Amino acid sequence: MELTDALLRIAADRGLDRVSVREVASAAGVSIGAVQYYFSTKDEMLAFAFRQVVDRTRARVSALKPAAGPRQTLAATLRQLLPLDARRLAECRVYLAFAARATTSPTLAAIQNATLTTIHEELRQTLASLPSLPSPPSGSGHPVLHPARDARLLLALVDGLMFDAVTAPTALPPATAAKTLDLYLERLLPGSD
Amino acid sequence: MELTDALLRIAADRGLDRVSVREVASAAGVSIGAVQYYFSTKDEMLAFAFRQVVDRTRARVSALKPAAGPRQTLAATLRQLLPLDARRLAECRVYLAFAARATTSPTLAAIQNATLTTIHEELRQTLASLPSLPSPPSGSGHPVLHPARDARLLLALVDGLMFDAVTAPTALPPATAAKTLDLYLERLLPGSD
Numbered sequence: 001m002e003l004t005d006a007l008l009r010i011a012a013d014r015g016l017d018r019v020s021v022r023e024v025a026s027a028a029g030v031s032i033g034a035v036q037y038y039f040s041t042k043d044e045m046l047a048f049a050f051r052q053v054v055d056r057t058r059a060r061v062s063a064l065k066p067a068a069g070p071r072q073t074l075a076a077t078l079r080q081l082l083p084l085d086a087r088r089l090a091e092c093r094v095y096l097a098f099a100a101r102a103t104t105s106p107t108l109a110a111i112q113n114a115t116l117t118t119i120h121e122e123l124r125q126t127l128a129s130l131p132s133l134p135s136p137p138s139g140s141g142h143p144v145l146h147p148a149r150d151a152r153l154l155l156a157l158v159d160g161l162m163f164d165a166v167t168a169p170t171a172l173p174p175a176t177a178a179k180t181l182d183l184y185l186e187r188l189l190p191g192s193d
Numbered sequence: 194m195e196l197t198d199a200l201l202r203i204a205a206d207r208g209l210d211r212v213s214v215r216e217v218a219s220a221a222g223v224s225i226g227a228v229q230y231y232f233s234t235k236d237e238m239l240a241f242a243f244r245q246v247v248d249r250t251r252a253r254v255s256a257l258k259p260a261a262g263p264r265q266t267l268a269a270t271l272r273q274l275l276p277l278d279a280r281r282l283a284e285c286r287v288y289l290a291f292a293a294r295a296t297t298s299p300t301l302a303a304i305q306n307a308t309l310t311t312i313h314e315e316l317r318q319t320l321a322s323l324p325s326l327p328s329p330p331s332g333s334g335h336p337v338l339h340p341a342r343d344a345r346l347l348l349a350l351v352d353g354l355m356f357d358a359v360t361a362p363t364a365l366p367p368a369t370a371a372k373t374l375d376l377y378l379e380r381l382l383p384g385s386d
Contacts, residue, residue: 013297014297015293015294015296015297017210017293017294093296093297096292096293096296097293099289099293099356099360100208100210100289100290100292100293100360101208101210102360102361103208103286103289103359103360104206104207104208104286109360109361112360112361112364113361113362113363113364115361116357116360116361116364116365117361117363117364120364120365146376149373149376152365152369152373153350153373153376153377155353155357155365156350156353156354156356156357156365156370156373157346157349157350157353158353159352159353159356159357160348160349160350160351160352160353160354160355160356161349161353162353163292163349163352163353163356164309164348164349164352166296167292167293167295167296167302167305167309168295168302168305168306168308168309168310169306170306170310171305171306171309171310171313172309172313172345172348172349176345177349180342180345180346180349183339183342183346184346
């Protein structure tokens with residue numbers, strides 16, 4: 001969709017925090033009225049852009065080829081949330097601009113709360129449905145998977161890797177963020193592929 | 194300092210993204226000239242506020258009472274970065290506003306990169322200096338500590354817990370974020386207090 005592409009381009013080039021409806025219309029090659037059909041305020045624009053980013057990410061996850069095992073599947077899924085190419089970097093910038101505004105906009109906060117609650121529940125179900133792993137030797141310190149808590153950990157870790165790689169790519173290059181995620185998943189699911 | 198308190202109050206109440214120098218001066222009870230001595234543009238204001246937040250956080254960490262052991266010390270330190278009271282929540286909001294702008298401002302990006310690089314190095318040194326833990330039974334899946342990589346993981350995890358708890362406090366209440374951090378540290382340093 002033209003409007004979403006225009007928003008992502010603007011987010012990538014100079015950020016969404018000072019953009020106007022007029023400018024989005026011009027970048028998308030549509031009328032101001034057409035843009036206002038979808039949003040008329042800055043908050044509505046951020047909410048629209050964020051929903052489009054979520055939809056696009058979900059579409060990419062659905063299109064993933066089957067992986068070797070559950071750990072590889074989880075890794076491939078979560079990589080869709082990291083800024084590993086120009087498209088995902090632009091999406092991450094939209095997410096950051098949206099989330100920063102959510103701290104002072106109740107409407108955006110409700111969307112962000114609902115989105116993270118849904119992703120947490122999906123991760124919890126994924127972790128709960130994993131084929132049972134070999135029991136760790138008692139007292140070995142082997143992590144025992146706890147689906148609800150581990151889903152929170154994993155969600156925070158991916159959001160944090162995204163946050164650090166987008167806001168400080170010298171300190172955490174995106175490729176290093178992906179390797180760091182792999183290290184975490186190898187420890188969490190040591191018997192799995 | 195009056196100016197910092199005014200910025201933190203505005204960040205907490207309505208965010209820093211639409212605030213003017215005039216408004217900050219009025220909230221701090223000082224002249225516009227006094228404010229402009231510290232910053233005259235929005236980016237300079239965010240950089241100033243972020244530096245103050247970093248300094249305040251470091252001062253709190255330095256003032257921490259000695260904890261039972263290295264894991265408790267690390268937990269107490271990292272909790273200073275989570276939104277566990279009104280003051281830390283306001284600081285986190287400043288951090289988010291700053292970081293979101295850093296994605297499109299090279300000046301802010303340089304500060305954010307330098308800050309995360311420094312924190313990563315401090316965490317790496319802390320992890321490298323831990324008294325050696327009992328060796329895990331071979332093949333037990335016990336995580337073997339890798340200071341540089343584990344410092345990246347830990348930094349991303351804390352940033353992610355902060356991000357989720359500030360932007361989606363219904364999905365991740367701040368107290369749950371702190372418990373999630375504890376769970377992670379117990380697994381990472383199982384033999385420690």
